[in-house]
Every structure is written in C-alpha cells, then in structure tokens.
Amino acid sequence: MQEKGTISIHTENIFPIIKKFLYSDHEIFLRELVSNAVDATQKIKRLASLGQYSGTLGDLQVEVAFDKEAKTITVSDNGLGMTAEEIKKYINQIAFSGATEFVEKFKDAKDANEIIGRFGLGFYSAFMVADEVEIQTLSYQDGAEPARWVCDGSTEFEITEGNRTARGTTIILHVNADGEEFLEKHRLEEILNKYCKFLPVPIKFGMRTERDEDGEDEEGKPKYTDFEVDNIINNTNPIWTKAPADLTDADYLDFYKELYPFSEDPLFWIHLNVDYPFNLTGVLYFPKVKNDFEITKNKIKLFSRQVFITDEVKDIVPEFLMLLHGVIDSPDIPLNVSRSFLQADGNVKKINSYITKKVADKLAELFKADRKGFEEKWGDIGLFVKYGMVSEDKFYDKAKDFALITNTKNEFYTLPEYAEKVKTLQTNKDGSVVYLYTNDPAKQDTFIQSANKKDYDVMLMNSPIDNHFVALLEQKLEKTVIKRVDADVIDKLINKGDAPEHVLTEEQTKKVKEIFEKAITKPNMKVEIESLSPDELPVTVTMDEFMRRMKDMAAMGGGMSFYGTLPDNYKVSINGNHKLISRIVNDENTEEQTALAKQAFDLALLSQGLLTGAELTEFVNRSVSLI
Ligand code: ADP
Ligand code: MG
Numbered sequence: 158m159q160e161k162g163t164i165s166i167h168t169e170n171i172f173p174i175i176k177k178f179l180y181s182d183h184e185i186f187l188r189e190l191v192s193n194a195v196d197a198t199q200k201i202k203r204l205a206s207l208g209q210y211s212g213t214l215g216d217l218q219v220e221v222a223f224d225k226e227a228k229t230i231t232v233s234d235n236g237l238g239m240t241a242e243e244i245k246k247y248i249n250q251i252a253f254s255g256a257t258e259f260v261e262k263f264k265d266a267k268d269a270n271e272i273i274g275r276f277g278l279g280f281y282s283a284f285m286v287a288d289e290v291e292i293q294t295l296s297y298q299d300g301a302e303p304a305r306w307v308c309d310g311s312t313e314f315e316i317t318e319g320n321r322t323a324r325g326t327t328i329i330l331h332v333n334a335d336g337e338e339f340l341e342k343h344r345l346e347e348i349l350n351k352y353c354k355f356l357p358v359p360i361k362f363g364m365r366t367e368r369d370e371d372g373e374d375e376e377g378k379p380k381y382t383d384f385e386v387d388n389i390i391n392n393t394n395p396i397w398t399k400a401p402a403d404l405t406d407a408d409y410l411d412f413y414k415e416l417y418p419f420s421e422d423p424l425f426w427i428h429l430n431v432d433y434p435f436n437l438t439g440v441l442y443f444p445k446v447k448n449d450f451e452i453t454k455n456k457i458k459l460f461s462r463q464v465f466i467t468d469e470v471k472d473i474v475p476e477f478l479m480l481l482h483g484v485i486d487s488p489d490i491p492l493n494v495s496r497s498f499l500q501a502d503g504n505v506k507k508i509n510s511y512i513t514k515k516v517a518d519k520l521a522e523l524f525k526a527d528r529k530g531f532e533e534k535w536g537d538i539g540l541f542v543k544y545g546m547v548s549e550d551k552f553y554d555k556a557k558d559f560a561l562i563t564n565t566k567n568e569f570y571t572l573p574e575y576a577e578k579v580k581t582l583q584t585n586k587d588g589s590v591v592y593l594y595t596n597d598p599a600k601q602d603t604f605i606q607s608a609n610k611k612d613y614d615v616m617l618m619n620s621p622i623d624n625h626f627v628a629l630l631e632q633k634l635e636k637t638v639i640k641r642v643d644a645d646v647i648d649k650l651i652n653k654g655d656a657p658e659h660v661l662t663e664e665q666t667k668k669v670k671e672i673f674e675k676a677i678t679k680p681n682m683k684v685e686i687e688s689l690s691p692d693e694l695p696v697t698v699t700m701d702e703f704m705r706r707m708k709d710m711a712a713m714g715g716g717m718s719f720y721g722t723l724p725d726n727y728k729v730s731i732n733g734n735h736k737l738i739s740r741i742v743n744d745e746n747t748e749e750q751t752a753l754a755k756q757a758f759d760l761a762l763l764s765q766g767l768l769t770g771a772e773l774t775e776f777v778n779r780s781v782s783l784i
Contacts, residue, residue, distance in 0.1 A: 192464045195219060200237045204237065219360050220363075223342070228337075234326055238301070244306050295321040295324055302318065349390050355484075357462075395463070398486075424534055429511075443537070456481070460487075461490050474512055588636060595617060610647075627639050645730070669742050708723070741754055
C-alpha cells in the first residue's frame with residue numbers, strides 16, 4: 158500500500174498561513190494533540206459500552222514523550238485508532254467550509270484559538286512547531302491494517318503501511334528550529350500542567366531513550382522501540398466532576414490547595430452543577446481578601462471537558478465575580494474559544510446570569526443559616542457584594558436583603574434594619590431621612606462626636622467601592638439622602654428646622670464676618686455666619702458633599718475629570734451663638750480680635766488634619782503667646 162495525494166483545500170498552502178497567524182500561542186499544539194488522543198480513548202470506551210467493540214480496552218492512557226537529540230515530540234494513545242480511509246477523511250479533508258472564507262476570516266483573527274476553532278484545524282496546529290508530522294495508527298476495527306501518514310508541511314502527503322502493532326495512534330512531530338523550546342523538559346511540563354492537569358485519562362510524560370540496536374530506520378532517521386514513561390502528571394478525577402454529596406469540606410480545601418498552592422484557605426465555596434439549558438459544572442471559591450482592590454483577577458480557570466482553555470473568563474463570569482477563584486467546566490464552550498465567540502454566544506450570557514444567581518443564593522443561605530458567622534466574614538465578602546450590587550441590578554435585588562451596613566460602633570444592620578434604626582431621629586424638616594457616614598473615623602472624629610452627641614448614627618464606608626455604594630444606595634432608597642459626616646455642621650447636615658434664635662444683631666453678624674475674612678489668609682475659604690446650638694464648636698471647616706463626591710469620582714477616574722481641576726473649596730461656618738464669637742465681636746482690641754479669630758479657625762483646621770507646615774508652626778507660636 159502506497160498512496161500519494163494532495164490535501165484537499167482550495168488555497169495553495171495553508172501551513173504558511175497557520176504559522177504566520179498563529180505566531181503567539183504556539184504552545185497550544187500540545188493541548189490539541191493531547192486532547193485528540195484523549196478523545197480517541199473516550200471514543201473506544203464508548204464503542205465498547207455500546208457493544209461495538211469486544212476486544213480488551215486495557216488501561217486507557219496517553220503518553221507524551223520527547224527526544225531532544227532526535228528533536229521529536231511524540232503523543233501516543235491506545236484509543237480507537239484510524240484506518241487509512243479515515244485518515245483521508247479526517248485529516249486530509251480539512252474541515253472548513255472553504256478557502257475563500259478562511260482567507261477572508263484570518264485577516265481579522267486576533268488569536269490562534271479563533272482560527273483553530275472556527276476552521277477545525279486542531280491537528281494542523283502541530284505544524285506551528287514541526288517541519289514534518291507523522292501519524293502511526295492502527296484502528297480497533299477487525300482486520301484493520303496499520304497505517305502511516307506523513308506530511309512535511311506542504312500540501313503533499315503520503316500514506317503508507319504503518320508499524321503499529323497495538324490499537325491506537327502515535328503522532329510524531331519533527332520539531333523545527335522555531336520550536337526548540339518545546340524540546341525542554343520543564344517547558345513541556347509547564348504546558349502539560351497548564352492544559353492537561355485534569356484530563357480524564359492518565360497522561361504519562363517522559364523522555365524517550367531506548368532505541369533499536371542500529372538506532373536508525375531505513376531513511377536514517379532515529380527509530381525507537383517502546384519506551385517507558387510512567388510519570389502520570391494529571392488528576393483524572395477532579396472534584397468538580399463528582400457529586401457534592403460525595404465530597405467533604407477537606408476535599409474542597411485540598412483541591413483549592415492543588416489549584417493555588419500558596420494561598421490561604423478560602424472562606425467558603427459553591428459547587429456549580431447544571432445540565433439545562435446548558436451544561437456546566439465547577440467549583441467557585443470565595444478567597445480571603447484584604448479590604449482593597451489588590452486582588453488578582455483571572456484566577457478562575459475555564460475548562461471544556463476537563464481540558465484547560467483559559468483563565469481569562471471575562472465574558473463568562475460577571476466582572477464582579479472575577480475576584481472569585483476556582484474552576485468552571487462547560488462542554489458548551491468549544492476548546493478553541495475566542496473572544497469574539499464568547500461575546501456573541503447566547504449560552505455564555507445564560508452562564509453569566511446563572512453564576513450570578515448561584516452566588517447570590519449561596520450568600521443568602523449563609524446569611525440565613527448563621528448571621529453571626531456572616532457578619533464575621535463581612536470584611537472579606539462585603540467587597541464582592543457591594544461591587545456586585547453596584548454593577549448588576551439583578552444582583553442588587555437579591556443582595557439588598559443580606560448586604561450589611563456597619564457603623565462606627567462596629568454594629569451590623571441590613572438595609573431595612575438600618576432604615577428602621579435611624580428614621581425617627583435622622584429625618585430632616587422636609588421629611589427625608591439623612592444617613593451619615595465616615596470614610597476616615599480618625600480624621601473625622603470631631604464630626605462623629607458632634608453626631609453622636611445628638612444620638613445620630615454614623616456608617617463606616619471606608620472601602621474603595623464605598624464611593625459608588627453610597628451613590629447607589631442614595632439612588633435606590635426612597636426619600637433618603639446620604640452625607641459624609643464632615644460635609645457640613647451637624648445642624649445643617651440634618652436640618653430639623655429647629656435652629657436657635659440668632660444671638661447676634663445684624664450689625665454684629667456683619668462685623669464677625671469682616672473679622673474672620675480679614676483673619677483668614679488661606680485661599681478658597683468661604684466664611685458664613687450660622688445660627689447653631691451654643692454647645693457646637695465656634696468654627697467648623699467643611700467641604701460640600703456634592704463637590705467632594707465629584708472630586709472623589711474624578712480622582713478614581715470616574716469620568717468627572719472637570720471637577721478634578723477645581724480647587725478644594727471649603728466653607729468656614731462660624732457659630733454665631735457660641736460664647737467665643739460674642740467675646741470676639743465685643744473685644745475692643747482689634748489685634749487681639751484677629752488673633753482669637755485666627756486661633757479659632759486654626760483649631761478647626763487642626764481637628765481635621767488640615768493644619769500643616771508653616772501654618773502649624775505659626776499656630777503653635779501664637780498659642781504660646783496667648784497662654
Ligand atoms: P477535531 O478534534 O476538532 O475534530 P482535529 O483537527 O483536532 O479536529 O482532528 C481531526 C480529526 O482527526 C478528529 O476528529 C479525529 O477524527 C481524527 N484524529 C485526530 N487525532 C486522533 C487520534 N489521536 N486518534 C484517532 N483519531 C484522531
Ligand atoms: Mg482536536
């Protein structure tokens with residue numbers, strides 16, 4: 158038997174195209190060949206179970222071996238094998254709908270996956286790293302003859318009698334100069350570890366050493382006898398393929414360690430398992446996070462039938478859940494997944510909302526089962542929850558019943574509980590409820606104490622997401638406004654319309670304003686005389702809530718860059734009802750008047766950490782002389 162022919166594609170030569178455009182991800186050739194080998198073993202198993210194969214199955218397995226000297230990589234399986242006819246059908250007639258379409262499409266292809274996936278070029282990816290590819294195969298079928306196929310990367314191929322004596326297929330790559338990195342043990346191990354770690358049949362890996370006595374075949378190429386490769390590199394039964402009922406907490410924790418060897422234990426996990434309207438299994442872990450965004454994304458691994466595809470799951474997993482760790486396996490996502498595919502695929506959107514729902518359900522369940530434990534974990538999960546509520550309306554609707562608000566006294570409230578707690582005391586004169594919050598309790602202590610004196614509550618909003626979370630709550634909650642505790646003097650923050658009568662006359666008020674405007678040399682300070690309770694501070698410096706929020710957003714890159722360009726404008730509230738102010742206005746000595754005004758103003762700055770440098774020194778010197 159000897160046959161020569163031309164691979165039936167309509168463009169002159171597909172290989173230069175593959176090589177050129179698949180430049181970046183050469184390593185995936187191994188994933189493609191190993192997954193073909195695994196498929197072949199799964200197919201023979203299935204044939205046997207259907208009664209269409211009655212021979213012995215043996216230990217189904219795949220062997221990957223390399224020979225640095227001979228520059229070969231060999232992928233061998235004991236799967237169903239191919240007849241010469243099948244080689245012609247499956248290998249020669251490349252499964253794509255037409256050269257014209259191919260040429261048209263590859264122009265826009267962003268990555269190798271896109272080309273390989275769209276045009277069924279898995280096997281041909283071998284030519285990214287090999288000058289010559291050889292297939293030795295023996296079909297499971299009764300009376301099948303061993304066949305050999307060889308191709309040097311042109312469109313010419315050759316089929317001859319093969320040398321396999323046992324059922325299965327061996328693919329031999331004669332590695333080219335560009336592919337030499339793939340003849341390194343550690344590099345191959347790295348690739349196998351990345352893509353093949355959880356394949357369902359044992360993958361053995363090793364170096365091929367034994368040769369025939371003469372060491373060469375008739376063409377002078379190295380020829381090998383069977384070799385011993387017995388280092389199994391994969392876990393064939395990862396936990397996501399098992400039923401949750403058969404697993405213990407220790408199993409989940411061990412698997413987490415297997416995935417992320419150096420991480421702390423996760424807080425909890427969710428086992429995903431759907432078969433309608435799409436197939437999906439997986440385990441998602443909630444990691445311990447610090448209260449910031451220093452978290453590494455791209456920790457979730459995407460598999461298709463246990464073959465690793467990617468850890469860029471951006472379009473499959475909702476953005477806010479990218480902070481989770483774990484695995485997702487879906488046969489509905491093709492092996493050669495590409496970004497454009499994911500964006501267009503309807504299943505992917507369904508997967509997305511399924512995962513969102515599962516995560517919300519799990520959190521609701523934890524909250525219900527153990528509120529105290531949930532509160533203890535809030536420091537770690539609060540970030541996910543708030544991020545989720547801000548970014549997905551559907552998640553907000555589920556999370557609004559278990560999301561927690563913490564206050565400066567370290568108490569936890571759900572949103573409805575909090576509304577109930579503050580509504581009596583913190584309703585202002587036009588009937589809206591005012592929520593107060595601090596993002597820095599130490600710095601805003603004076604203001605928090607003023608609020609506490611009136612039995613007002615102050616929420617703690619000091620994580621990076623809280624800017625957005627506050628804005629979201631304000632938009633979602635009816636008749637509720639939210640203000641940072643230092644956005645104004647307390648009587649103005651929650652204005653109940655019960656301000657005391659002004660003790661200053663109109664003329665005195667004018668005079669106080671003049672005195673302070675003269676005393677304050679710091680720019681962007683706007684003096685206002687207000688009628689506050691006599692026990693409030695004489696002078697308070699505040700920045701308007703709206704202005705500050707816009708500036709915060711601009712600083713975070715929230716598209717409010719105009720506000721970022723404005724100076725920090727402050728309001729200086731003078732408490733016209735305070736004893737000190739009466740004393741200043743009645744002071745005959747103008748020098749002393751100015752000094753006292755300066756002093757009161759500096760004290761206000763000092764309490765907010767706004768007094769620094771030369772101004773601080775001047776304050777200290779003035780204080781000494783006043784004493
Ligand atoms: P795909 O795997 O998407 O079908 P490939 O280009 O990877 O595309 O493989 C083409 C076909 O060649 C396979 O569908 C299979 O029929 C055949 N094939 C490839 N490798 C093997 C193998 N190791 N054993 C048996 N058949 C194989
Ligand atoms: Mg394939």
